[in-house]
Amino acid sequence: MDAGVWELLLNSVGPLVMGAIVGTIPLTVLSFVFGLAIALAVALARMSANRLVASVAAVYISIIRGTPLLVQLFIIFYALPMLGVVIDPYPSAVIAFSLNVGGYAAEAIRGSILAIPVGQWEAARTIGMGYTLTMRRVILPQAMRVAVPPLSNTFISLVKDTSLASSIMVTELLRRAQEIAAPSYQFLALYSLAALIYWLICSVLSLGQQRLERYLGRYVTV
Amino acid sequence: MSVVSVRSVRKAFGGHVVLHDVNLDVTEGSVTTLIGPSGSGKTTLLRCLNGLALPDAGIVRVNDVTIDYGAKPSREARKALAAQSGMVFQAHHLFPHRTALENVIEGPVYVQKEPVAQARERGMALLAQVGLAEKADSYPSQLSGGQQQRVGIARALALRPTLMLFDEPTSALDPETVGDVLTVLRDLAEQGWTMVVVTHEIRFAEQVADHVAFLDGGVIVEEGPPAQVLGDPTEPRTRRFLRRVLDPLADGREEQA
Ligand SMILES: Nc1ncnc2c1ncn2[C@@H]1O[C@H](COP(=O)(O)OP(=O)(O)OP(=O)(O)O)[C@@H](O)[C@H]1O
Ligand SMILES: [Mg+2]
Numbered sequence: 001m002d003a004g005v006w007e008l009l010l011n012s013v014g015p016l017v018m019g020a021i022v023g024t025i026p027l028t029v030l031s032f033v034f035g036l037a038i039a040l041a042v043a044l045a046r047m048s049a050n051r052l053v054a055s056v057a058a059v060y061i062s063i064i065r066g067t068p069l070l071v072q073l074f075i076i077f078y079a080l081p082m083l084g085v086v087i088d089p090y091p092s093a094v095i096a097f098s099l100n101v102g103g104y105a106a107e108a109i110r111g112s113i114l115a116i117p118v119g120q121w122e123a124a125r126t127i128g129m130g131y132t133l134t135m136r137r138v139i140l141p142q143a144m145r146v147a148v149p150p151l152s153n154t155f156i157s158l159v160k161d162t163s164l165a166s167s168i169m170v171t172e173l174l175r176r177a178q179e180i181a182a183p184s185y186q187f188l189a190l191y192s193l194a195a196l197i198y199w200l201i202c203s204v205l206s207l208g209q210q211r212l213e214r215y216l217g218r219y220v221t222v
Numbered sequence: 223m224s225v226v227s228v229r230s231v232r233k234a235f236g237g238h239v240v241l242h243d244v245n246l247d248v249t250e251g252s253v254t255t256l257i258g259p260s261g262s263g264k265t266t267l268l269r270c271l272n273g274l275a276l277p278d279a280g281i282v283r284v285n286d287v288t289i290d291y292g293a294k295p296s297r298e299a300r301k302a303l304a305a306q307s308g309m310v311f312q313a314h315h316l317f318p319h320r321t322a323l324e325n326v327i328e329g330p331v332y333v334q335k336e337p338v339a340q341a342r343e344r345g346m347a348l349l350a351q352v353g354l355a356e357k358a359d360s361y362p363s364q365l366s367g368g369q370q371q372r373v374g375i376a377r378a379l380a381l382r383p384t385l386m387l388f389d390e391p392t393s394a395l396d397p398e399t400v401g402d403v404l405t406v407l408r409d410l411a412e413q414g415w416t417m418v419v420v421t422h423e424i425r426f427a428e429q430v431a432d433h434v435a436f437l438d439g440g441v442i443v444e445e446g447p448p449a450q451v452l453g454d455p456t457e458p459r460t461r462r463f464l465r466r467v468l469d470p471l472a473d474g475r476e477e478q479a
Contacts, residue, residue, distance in 0.1 A: 122274055123315035127329030127381055128305055137332055141319050219319050219361040 008180070009189050016176050016190075020197055023172025027162045030094050032155055035101025042106035043113065044135075057106070064103025070164050072096050077168040093165040097158060105154050112146035113139055145216040152209040156202050163198075173197060225250050225385055225416045226271060231280030231291075233266055233440075240266050242440045243280070248385070248418060248433070253411045255427040255448075256420045258437035259463055264420040267437065268387050271418065272307045273300045285384055307385040308378030312393055314370045316362040322349060322373045323358040329381045341380075348376040352406050368399025372406055379410075386410065388419040404430075424467055428452050436460045 045057035064072070077092040087095065116139050124134040166175035174194055181190035226248035233241040240263045248254050256264045269275035270282055277291045284306040289295045295303075316325050326345040330336040336344075349355050352372035354365075362370050371391055378386060388407065392400040404426050411417060411430050421427060427434055428448050435445040436457070444457045455461050 117315075119311065119313060119315035120317065123309075123311065123317070125274065125304060126272060126307075126309040127377065128301070128333035129329075130301075133332060137328065138317055142317075145319075220363055 005186055005189050008184060008186055009193060012177075012180050012190060012193060015180065016173055016193060016197055019171060019173040019176035020201065023165070023170060023175070024159065024162050024198075024201070027090075027093055027097065027165060027170070027172060028155070028159050031097030031101055031162070032158055034094065034098035035154075035158075036105055036151075038098060038102030039105035039109050042102055043109040046106060046110055047113070061103050061106055064100055065107075069096070069100050069161055070167065072100060073164055073168060089165070089168045089170045092168060093162070093170050097162065097165075100161075101154060101158060105151055108147050108150035108154065109143065111150070112143035115146045116142050145213075145220075148209065148213050148216060152205070152212075156205055156209075159201055159205065160198060223250070224248055225285060226418070227281075227283045228267075228270070229281040229283075231267070231270055231277045231282060233263075233270065233275060233277050240440050241270070241277070244440070244442055246435060246442065248416060250416055251414045252432040253417045253419065253430055254433040254435065255431040256418065256435050256437060257422070257424070257427060257463070257467075258443075262437040263440040264437055265389050268389050268418060268420050271385070271387055272309055273303045274309070305381075306383060307387050308381055308383040310371070310374045310378050310386070310388045310391050312390040314362070314367075314374040314394075316370055316373055316377070318362050321359050321361055322354060322365065322376075325362070325373055326376045326380045329377065334381065345376070345380060348379055349373070351379075351409075352376050353402065366399055367395045368402045371395065371399075371403050375403075375406055375410075384416065386415050386417045388417065388421070390420050390422065392421070392423060422467060424452060424464065436463065438463070 042057045042060055045053050046061065048054045048057070073093065073096040076087065076096045077089065080087065120138055120142070121134060124138045129137065162172055163174040165172055166178060169175070177190045177194040181187045184190075224247045226246065228244060228246040230243045230245065231241055232239070232243055244263075244267060246254075246267070256267060258264055266275050270277050271284060273282075273289075273295075276295070279291050281288065281290045282303065283289075284303060287299070287302045287306055289299050289303055317328065320328060323342065323345050326348055327336075327338070327341040330341040330344065331338055346355060346358060349358055352375055354369060354372055354376070357365060357369060357373075362373065365373065375391070391407065392403050395403065400423070404423065407417070407419065407426070408430050419426075419431070431448050433445065434448045434451040435442050436451055436455075436459075437443065438459050444451055444455060444460045451460065452464065455464065
């Protein structure tokens with residue numbers, strides 16, 4: 001590679017990192033937080049004794065997991081306007097990713113709740129706790145530990161999935177790389193740089209995951 | 223007035239009848255032990271007393287809470303029944319993510335809304351009472367089986383129930399820790415707690431119980447004071463059971479002879 005490419009690369013680091021800071025990272029964090037809230041509600045609904053509520057949750061999970069994320073994104077950004085619902089690119093992306101995380105994480109959360117022994121429910125009952133209090137004080141804190149590995153996978157996938165938002169003109173890491181690469185034709189250099197930044201973000205998150213698992217597991221046999 | 227009265231309680235799982243029209247009375251301040259072979263319905267009967275098991279028919283009264291299972295019991299009635307008693311499980315079921323003290327004060331603080339400082343003080347006193355004051359900040363996984371079981375007893379006592387239920391509190395323990403737990407039970411009995419204890423510890427029943435009920439096949443076959451039921455049983459089934467429990471190899475020897 002000639003010096004010009006190196007210079008372009010060096011000058012691109014700033015804009016790409018900015019793309020991650022204003023686009024990729026907040027997009028990931030917002031969507032994950034909203035997605036987890038949706039997922040918890042869907043998981044509890046899926047386990048509801050009410051058959052209708054449980055089926056609605058099951059259908060939701062099935063649709064989210066059975067259709068491509070890119071199609072979900074396009075429906076919200078390109079198709080909803082035909083029904084009179086126009087949403088800006090950035091919020092469209094947050095909505096699509098949140099709904100997607102909601103569907104995937106719901107199954108992880110449900111599995112982690114079911115993994116808690118029934119004796120914990122019974123012990124909570126005998127000290128006078130109802131459903132909500134038992135969930136909040138006894139089941140969810142333990143389920144969280146079980147759910148961290150699968151939810152971390154969801155989170156790390158989400159970091160990479162936010163690159164799909166480039167297709168609806170959201171300014172994020174990949175979009176920035178495209179914008180610089182197109183006029184200069186330096187696709188190899190720019191996309192490699194983008195890949196490197198994604199990889200760095202995900203590596204940091206993996207480290208965070210390990211620490212979180214250790215923290216949540218502190219009460220398990222020392 | 224008796225603390226517990228059970229009338230014609232019937233319970234089946236699927237088609238399998240586990241309790242056949244069982245009657246039981248527990249007088250205030252007494253220790254009742256339920257003994258009997260595996261699968262005879264001891265745990266199920268105990269769980270009917272706090273509503274963890276729902277009888278198909280019959281009447282269960284604990285103090286002034288009465289549920290007639292002729293009709294579907296209301297949520298409130300079940301809650302009221304459950305609130306009468308504290309329960310100690312065979313497998314302790316402590317909350318693993320909370321320390322010993324946190325386990326004990328969980329109910330007082332979050333269910334009974336007791337101020338935290340006061341609950342902690344009472345919790346520490348309860349842990350001291352079961353000999354575990356210095357383990358207050360340990361997680362259940364850091365405790366021995368006997369210690370876990372004693373935390374479970376303190377957790378149940380913390381809600382100030384009027385009746386204490388124990389389901390084989392020593393069966394899952396190493397032999398050397400059984401004594402610590404039985405000592406706590408004996409102390410509670412001496413303090414006047416009304417207790418129902420499912421146990422295989424015949425010596426404990428002899429020494430501590432006021433009343434022994436022998437179950438077999440979902441029926442109370444024989445009941446009365448320990449001296450009679452354990453010392454001089456009239457029913458052949460009771461005799462056979464006691465022989466087996468007191469000398470597990472006896473049957474084999476008889477057959478070989
Ligand atoms: N939840 C359940 N579902 C189906 N069958 C059950 C259930 N609980 C108990 N049983 C059955 O009911 C019968 C009585 O069980 P129970 O646990 O009351 O016996 P037990 O006297 O406590 O026995 P053990 O000494 O082994 O604890 C057994 O045959 C058991 O298999
Ligand atoms: Mg049992």
